[in-house]
Amino acid sequence: MMKKPTIGVLALQGAVREHVRMIEGCGARGIMVKYPAELHLCQGLIIPGGESTAIGKLMQAHGFLDEIRSLVLAGMPLYGTCAGLIMMASRLVEGDQPLLGLMDITARRNAFGRQVDSFEADLSLRDVEEAERPFRAVFIRAPWIEEVGRHVRVMGEFEGRPVIARQDGMLVSAFHPELTGDERVHRYFLNMVEELSGG
Numbered sequence: 001m002m003k004k005p006t007i008g009v010l011a012l013q014g015a016v017r018e019h020v021r022m023i024e025g026c027g028a029r030g031i032m033v034k035y036p037a038e039l040h041l042c043q044g045l046i047i048p049g050g051e052s053t054a055i056g057k058l059m060q061a062h063g064f065l066d067e068i069r070s071l072v073l074a075g076m077p078l079y080g081t082c083a084g085l086i087m088m089a090s091r092l093v094e095g096d097q098p099l100l101g102l103m104d105i106t107a108r109r110n111a112f113g114r115q116v117d118s119f120e121a122d123l124s125l126r127d128v129e130e131a132e133r134p135f136r137a138v139f140i141r142a143p144w145i146e147e148v149g150r151h152v153r154v155m156g157e158f159e160g161r162p163v164i165a166r167q168d169g170m171l172v173s174a175f176h177p178e179l180t181g182d183e184r185v186h187r188y189f190l191n192m193v194e195e196l197s198g199g
């Protein structure tokens with residue numbers, strides 16, 4: 001077991017505190033990251049949900065895009081929820097906005113339709129602890145993953161659409177596990193951090 005890892009939550013916009021709380025509940029240290037220099041304190045990073053156009057513009061304006069890209073390419077684990085998933089995608093079905101473009105997926109924004117703002121569903125997830133137990137997932141104007149590249153492992157679907165996936169040290173979910181009491185996705189990410197830091 002490695003020393004308690006520090007996980008940063010990008011704190012430009014969106015559901016930041018809930019992730020920090022969840023990370024702390026899982027026994028790691030969670031910090032809010034407001035400046036690129038703070039990324040160097042972190043063994044892993046979470047990009048929260050929110051509004052991806054706003055998060056992308058703020059990331060660009062604050063110099064986060066290149067800094068996060070190079071840290072992730074050097075091996076820092078990254079987890080994006082909802083708008084964070086969109087930021088990590090290499091391609092969007094529609095629209096032109098700043099993206100990190102790190103993961104080999106195509107994302108469709110607001111994929112579940114405008115009328116359906118938010119909903120909950122029981123998902124069956126692969127690879128997490130106690131995978132036979134359904135995961136109650138909260139979707140809020142969520143994207144889905146339209147296409148995945150060869151090296152992407154789909155860990156769960158809703159109505160046949162991938163909504164959680166991993167590629168190397170990168171994890172994305174279209175839903176918001178930080179808004180439920182279920183820690184299994186955050187624990188899965190913390191295990192990735194431990195594995196990838198050779199702990």
Ligand code: GLN
Nearest residue numbers: 049050051052082083141
């Ligand atoms: N609809 C938002 C977007 O496209 C994402 C919503 C969320 O993060 N909860 O960026």
